[in-house]
Amino acid sequence: MLSEPRSGRLAAWGNALLAGLVSPDEAVLAIVGDDAVHRVEGMPGEEGPVGLTLALGRLRGLGVTGWRVALPAPGHPLGLSGPPAFNARALEAEEAVVGYGAPFGLVPELYEAGPGGAEHPEDVHVEVVWHCLPVREAPPADVPSLGEAERELAEALREATLVLTRLDVAASGPVAEAALDAYRARAEAGREVLAPGYPPRAVRVLELAQRVGLLVSLAHAPRYGTGGAHGGAVSASEMAARREALRPVERVARRAQVAAFNAWVEERERERG
Known part of the structure; x- marks a missing residue:
């Protein structure tokens, strides 16, 4: 994501x-x-x-x-x-x-x-x-409203952090480092995450949804944990536990992403109503 x-x-x-x-x-x-x-x-x-x-x-x-x-x-x-x-x-x-x-x-x-x-x-x-x-x-x-999505994401970010800590998942290994470097580079380049005409709140929600999605995707990586510089090997049961624990967080991030992209139409609907 x-x-x-x-x-x-x-x-x-x-x-x-x-x-x-x-x-x-x-x-x-x-x-x-x-x-x-x-x-x-x-x-x-x-x-x-x-x-x-x-x-x-x-x-x-x-x-x-x-x-x-x-x-x-x-x-x-x-x-x-x-x-x-x-x-x-x-x-x-x-x-x-x-x-x-x-x-x-x-x-x-x-x-x-x-x-x-x-x-x-x-x-x-x-x-x-x-x-x-x-x-x-x-x-x-x-599909939630932008306000609902933003509130859900703030809670999801806290939940993702708690889950990853509980599962002993650390930000280590080449997969995690490369993904984080790519995210920082894109942010520093000031990329346009949506398109002209979208409200600033939609941009903010989409960026936060992508941050949450990044955490989820890194936690799903086969070698991502506490095993030193190269990340720890993760067993099938550990991966299943991660997927189950992070499923609600991933769902919130997807809902928020859709809310952000749909904000342009939702604004037009409010203006007509």
């Missing part, structure tokens, strides 16, 4: 595009990021995949006035509203984007291209196909 999900980038920059705060080229560049290319398949009136710029413009013409994010997990349809076919595909991908104003959703499917391999991982390029599918126009499942 340290990095934004692709659905989060698409929703955030897609919303900025709908608000007229960025150009189509700027939005697509931010959405694609380090990937090779993004295409959209299943667009109404199109027989094959189309480019992301065309798809976003076409969906706007079909009535989409905002984008929400879904980050579902088994037993937790976070951000989804149906129908079952869309929910199943989103659950398989562990993410999706749900249109607001028109019944369309997008689910990403990733393909790796290039020679790559273990010796040259930098040569592997990711191509993304977004599948455009019908969605049910209904409130998304289990």
Whole structure:
């Protein structure tokens, strides 16, 4: 959860595009990021995949006035509203984007291209196909308000610290050090974690959610504990104990991440109401 999900980038920059705060080229560049290319398949009136710029413009013409994010997990349809076919595909991908104003959703499917391999991982390029599918126009499942998410995260951060201390997990080892260094570098670079038009509170909530998510992901690393400079080996039973203890914390972090990405649409709803 340290990095934004692709659905989060698409929703955030897609919303900025709908608000007229960025150009189509700027939005697509931010959405694609380090990937090779993004295409959209299943667009109404199109027989094959189309480019992301065309798809976003076409969906706007079909009535989409905002984008929400879904980050579902088994037993937790976070951000989804149906129908079952869309929910199943989103659950398989562990993410999706749900249109607001028109019944369309997008689910990403990733393909790796290039020679790559273990010796040259930098040569592997990711191509993304977004599948455009019908969605049910209904409130998304289990998404808190920004205020609720912020309060839950503060408690989750304390809980994560207590759990990791109780499980004797220390911030040691190359995996932990590399992840923490990457987080600090991104923060120092002043990266834009959302997109123009989002309220400062949403940015704050997303950053805190990513910090909590980082703690959880590090605790799940196979060699992460008190075994000295290289981290301790962790048994299968210890890993299972960590997963069980941190599951509620991870759930709160995912809920908060969705709340942050969805804040743009929620603000528009309040303004209209």
